[in-house]
Amino acid sequence: MDAPTENHIPLTPAALHILLALADGERHGYGIMQAVAQFTGGQFTLGPGTLYRSIKQLLEQGLIAEAELRADPALDDERRRYYKLTGKGERALRAELARLDALVRVARSHGLMGDA
């Protein structure tokens, strides 16, 4: 039986960013890094080793799954492995974002952050 979603919370920063990058659809490794750089404004970067070790653990946890091997026409004709978010991964991502949202609301109530 799969472990409950709460066993995967809190996610590491690397895992959170990877799951967020895959929320929009399937991506290969380079695509994940580009997406993370784009939505963090370059503030959060993943090295290749950190990325693929995180991918390996996310696969083992069942939070992501491998999609087909195919080429990215925007890059070159090398076949790349794509990854996608699973249902379990989406639930873990939502649970983690809810946890962070609760923290942000507490911070706002203490005047530590500006209004939304």
Added chain:
Amino acid sequence: MRQHSYLTRLCAAAYRTLLWLYPPRFRKEYGAEMALLFADLSRDAEKRHGAWGVFGLLVRAAFDTIYNSIGEWTMTLRQHWSRTLITLTGLAALVAVWVFMYLSMIVYTSLFLVPWDAMLSRPVEGSLAQIANDFFDGYGAFILSFLVLAINAAFFARAIHAGADAAALLWKFAIAGLVFIGVSWALAAGVGIYLSGIVWPHPVGRSDPGFHRSVFPVLMWLISYLFYLKLLMRFGRQDDTSAGFGATPVY
């Protein structure tokens, strides 16, 4: 189709060599993807910042590889050994590496730290200058070596206090220490010896062999040591993926 320049291909080849640091199973599963990813990143880096951008990427990737390969090897240990065995062997490995590091430091500083008067190429006068002379010529090696070990022990304690898994941390520090010894001798001694002119004449070393014989090897050693300290600092962080997800280490 986007083209890879010669520089990009060269750095990609260097990165593929670094991938051999990972455990065989991990390398077989993800090595090709990681090499392809690095090629993409180096192409972008070259486009934005030229050759220096690619070199900077390779240095960051080398650190990323060393850090993550150590983590991946400790995870491999966890899958095959009991926690007790990992702790006992890790402790033995760490003690052995630290003794080796201490002796290596003694030899290194004794080889490359010349007396102060030799560095300045003139006799020294005054009590402070004499103290500096004695330091570089005598007990300095022991003090520096002891300081290095004390700093390592402090980082280890800091990582334990931050909640890092002690058993895996022993092996991480041991492997990192071995990497540091290898890199510091290869890089610092190699570059330092070459520039100091000890083995064969060099324009830099020829002008003042005493000073350059000390400065370049020590400078290269310092760069290696800072690289090593950055590695040790990361081992205690909560986002160390080898600790697993959530608050509980995966065992």
